[in-house]
Amino acid sequence: MGLTPTRDDKFTFGLWTVGNRGRDPFGEFVRPPVDPVTAVRRLADLGAYGVNFHDNDLVPVDATSTERDRIVRDFRRALDATGMDVPMATTNLFTDPVFKDGAFTSHDPRVRQYALQKTMRAMDLGVELGAKTYVFWGGREGAEVDAAKDPVEAIKRFRAAIDFLCDYAIDQGYDLRFALEAKPNEPRGDLYFPTTAAYLGLIPTLAHPDMVGVNPEVAHEQMAGLNFFHAVAQALDAGKLFHIDLNDQKPGRFDQDLRFGSESIKPLFFLVKLLEESGYDGPRHFDAHAYRTEDQEGVWEFAAGCMRTYLILKEKAKQFCNHSGIQALLAEIRDAGGVADVGPYTRGRAEELKAQTFDREALAKRRLPYERLDQMVVDLLLGV
Amino acid sequence: MGLTPTRDDKFTFGLWTVGNRGRDPFGEFVRPPVDPVTAVRRLADLGAYGVNFHDNDLVPVDATSTERDRIVRDFRRALDATGMDVPMATTNLFTDPVFKDGAFTSHDPRVRQYALQKTMRAMDLGVELGAKTYVFWGGREGAEVDAAKDPVEAIKRFRAAIDFLCDYAIDQGYDLRFALEAKPNEPRGDLYFPTTAAYLGLIPTLAHPDMVGVNPEVAHEQMAGLNFFHAVAQALDAGKLFHIDLNDQKPGRFDQDLRFGSESIKPLFFLVKLLEESGYDGPRHFDAHAYRTEDQEGVWEFAAGCMRTYLILKEKAKQFCNHSGIQALLAEIRDAGGVADVGPYTRGRAEELKAQTFDREALAKRRLPYERLDQMVVDLLLGV
Amino acid sequence: MGLTPTRDDKFTFGLWTVGNRGRDPFGEFVRPPVDPVTAVRRLADLGAYGVNFHDNDLVPVDATSTERDRIVRDFRRALDATGMDVPMATTNLFTDPVFKDGAFTSHDPRVRQYALQKTMRAMDLGVELGAKTYVFWGGREGAEVDAAKDPVEAIKRFRAAIDFLCDYAIDQGYDLRFALEAKPNEPRGDLYFPTTAAYLGLIPTLAHPDMVGVNPEVAHEQMAGLNFFHAVAQALDAGKLFHIDLNDQKPGRFDQDLRFGSESIKPLFFLVKLLEESGYDGPRHFDAHAYRTEDQEGVWEFAAGCMRTYLILKEKAKQFCNHSGIQALLAEIRDAGGVADVGPYTRGRAEELKAQTFDREALAKRRLPYERLDQMVVDLLLGV
């Protein structure tokens, strides 16, 4: 197997992922900060394609314009030196106390305006560094107290913000698509738009639906116990898979952002297979971080592990396609027995169909050897 | 309080709800069947507005046409005698072994065709009895073995079926809207379209999006730990709340279909408040059943309890609006401080916004007395 | 109702609860620190009985002995001035990076020794201030990587630590009981002893089982979707309810520590009823914190709300006992029909029992009007 990542694999990491310092609700930082230039160099060495960032991952929120310029210059030099890209950028609309009750959905119009300002500036920064995709994760757009905020109003406010920012991108001539990222809860008790599908439902109601898609994240769907593979399939079917966040998560608990493939081996095999076979050609972005027990060198092990497991699963996806036993079973399972699809509606077809006689019992008896098929997949995954 | 249900409350029950016989994966029936005519009469006595049914709740799947006609005639007489309506009908596409691997998404084109036939006939039956809404719950549209079925293909098959049936309804001149009902899992390991939002994402991709909406169910969203109130809000925002299934459920477990309001007192208060204030004028349909410990008389207690708790919560929603303390807090919370919304994008507004200076610290200090507000809601709910 | 808390209600708060500054994994502090003396005074004003603390809630980990003495003196004066008690104390074995892979279960014997030292010193401090109960929450005793630590070994290490500390307490002549607090996960991927029952299983294997009990926490059991009322019932049955942590939580998500009664109205009604009727006479300790949206004044609202809702539910528990409809139903449900219990085993009883004939069908038909009963409870809770 070719398990050494190359640029063609399009693996990307957020600055915040390898820069994660291991603070959690019950403990302090365990690792020093990683400066962006180091992150770029180390990731490039590991075979990554690019890095992504929140505005303040790169430029501190209170930086002067001189500081900003210096940081951006140094960062660009590191990109140039390594050949790394910045395919995606995003805005931090959740860390600062100003966003304690939301950014675009805050009750306070000044907070909403500040969120717009911060996003426009962050879009400028992202575009300046080459980003083609702009991600929106509404980390504080939610509620603990449903008495306080009308969720219909919150949706309208969120829509207005996205519409405004689409227009801004268009007006600036930016070659930029938006990707909306869902999460069911945490840090808020409940977040609005809790699933990828919630954004698939929102997008058609936007002013510029064509330039807006989704950024599904493994951990976020799995927090709600949902099948991530199915969620991505729906995004693909809708032509809306604009970006993807790869990591791992045990269902029904806090957001873990674990190393890709460290928990959900079988589900992530199907995901990788789908991504590789679907024609999706965007970045494979890892939005994860190292265990808090890890030191800084462990962070690079973690990053290498994400890519390695992706490549192993990609190789297994190929094996699946070339596995004669699996393919024979699939052929049997999918065999339509020469019966044609009914096709689009015509009155004639409907009448014919309504008059037809079906032998329910015979149809029910059809063999569906899914246990055998699934065991073959388990064997393949376990390398037997 | 007016806690006696009347027709104006538009309370409906499925025949399958009061007819539930208490079988479960580990135990046999505990109650005798309830014939539809009895169900209509007892529900009418309790103050319900109507009954809904799956085709085979009313007409057994193997009934002759003579039997069918007799059953329908008797049922209609009961409706006429009681003034009960049939606002909604649906198809049973899950009980028979023929649907063991799905109906519209089955690999077998004959099964898909039989599912279309069964649905067209069931639509005929529903319309004959007055139904204006037709619900689709794809109880077997899912998978345990993701190797076996391509989820993108499954979505396409489901879409083709809905498109075909929309055309059928149009061609027949039926005054019928479709309402799609989601569920995350059970009886399948994973069901396609696991959340109401998944259908909100699908609908814009259909051939006749205007005639298709959703039928959210409390228990189904809560199984995935999602905020049902928020899901309904998104459906309302999209103009897609065509029907609703009311019941109750503890999160993260098997589908319980508990008596409305028996568990989720506070979340369902917000739901009732939203339904009553939103202008939603469709049925308040209870899709629940009595505990298996209950005998037949207990079933009618159960049905009465669903309606009673709805009316109590509706009364409390009115109290919320008239509660001076709550309203004063809300006014404070929602006070925009005279700052106008930024409004739709213009280049001028964007430039002005980007140049503006915000005092983050001052904005962050704004008081948001949500603990006090929420405690007032708890007091109101507890009748203190 | 008497909804004003008094000392007799034995309401206590941790210094860390009203002192919570609202930092979370995605955002910074929103509130200033609260000094312990202020906490004591404000809580006393609200009617609380006492305060509890982790060693470092009161004395910073790097305080000199002079600083320690001054802090303790000031704190004791505040206690004396207000009449507040310190019924419980505990150790912070999770914040410092030294505990990143556990304290008593760390692989490193020096970390385990430091944890013992820190706990002995913290016990000294707690006892000095009057604590009679010492709580152990093993916030970092767990794993993300099950390859790294043998869970049987971890249990042995934890047991050895508790045994050592029991002996220390005995040797010092401390009048102290230990209460073990479980949690399923967070901050670790999985925590050892994930449920209250896990500690009930451990305690009989300790060297001094009589002096060790449990400290169940609402949120921690509910994170795993478990019935907290049942968990407390088992602790009571075992004579092991030594302390209790009251708060609230939505199941299947991150640790929320919400205001008591803000979410789980019905389950917490049964809990309060059980506590009040069981003879439990320990503190009613609130281990919760205000929403991050709240300012400092809101924290005191939050604290008042915890106590208020407890008292409302306590009052409703009394109403339950005096409700003639409920009591009549319960009498019917619990009526043994004059049939005596079989009693302890004797050969004669066993033979008689084996020979008896039971009419299964008749027994199965017994009416169990639980829907009616539960609706009466809902009515009572809603104050109808």
Added chain:
Amino acid sequence: MGLTPTRDDKFTFGLWTVGNRGRDPFGEFVRPPVDPVTAVRRLADLGAYGVNFHDNDLVPVDATSTERDRIVRDFRRALDATGMDVPMATTNLFTDPVFKDGAFTSHDPRVRQYALQKTMRAMDLGVELGAKTYVFWGGREGAEVDAAKDPVEAIKRFRAAIDFLCDYAIDQGYDLRFALEAKPNEPRGDLYFPTTAAYLGLIPTLAHPDMVGVNPEVAHEQMAGLNFFHAVAQALDAGKLFHIDLNDQKPGRFDQDLRFGSESIKPLFFLVKLLEESGYDGPRHFDAHAYRTEDQEGVWEFAAGCMRTYLILKEKAKQFCNHSGIQALLAEIRDAGGVADVGPYTRGRAEELKAQTFDREALAKRRLPYERLDQMVVDLLLGV
């Protein structure tokens, strides 16, 4: 690898597992009954060691004594012919409506007595066929309505039943140990004793604690999102792992009883490793069933798959022990640096420990290369 099961592997199946007919809450039977003799023969052919049963899996509840004798004789002949054992038996206390509100915890003393009678008779049957372990799963011992049943009283009733039956076994001279099996919910809203640990807490309070242990089931712990490996570790530490139920399950949903290893590849690897290395020499019992989509031949594929995956994981457990990279990392991780354990309490040790100085910062910096270790495990599992 030796992936062909042999008697030495001690693989057992319940008659109810391969006999599962695929009925679920939303659908009817899809497979014909499997008679016990056929089950024994086919399982023997596949390499199983034994079969287990509920009384009524073998002898219908209404069988005459003549029918019983004939069934038992035929069954014994099949056992003799194949060399299959019956290591475990259990009682069905959940299917019949008589148990609708529990068996040992029913309010009705006649139901409790019938449950005792049924269990004594089933114990006789089990022992007659060679069972050495008797399992108790209280499938209906629980509640939906916590107002109706006092959970402390329920615990007392359950304890009285187990005590009675222990005495019965002793009095009969049966060489039988009891194994208690927990489940959090389903079919009841909540089941008493929801986790394996709840039974570990109960056992020390029984009259004959030595003869009672636990029967942990993968699916049942995972329904509550708990770490099954940790639960089994605690049972082993307590000397209480008397039996084990192997299957698979996605967390936070209905009881799936999936083929062993079909979902939780990594967690079950650690489980198999623990079982094999712990000295546990009891049966490896599969309590699972084939997908409802499967026909009867698929059931035998399913059974073969359970055993195959166990053997693959067992082989990988050996590889783990022989993997020089993994073992070197583990040696580093577990290296105590020459520091001895503090040992049991003495006053001298405590004083010495309290006086010691620890360099927290240095200790915190210790490298814990868990990402690297975990990636090696993933590589090993994936056969890279």
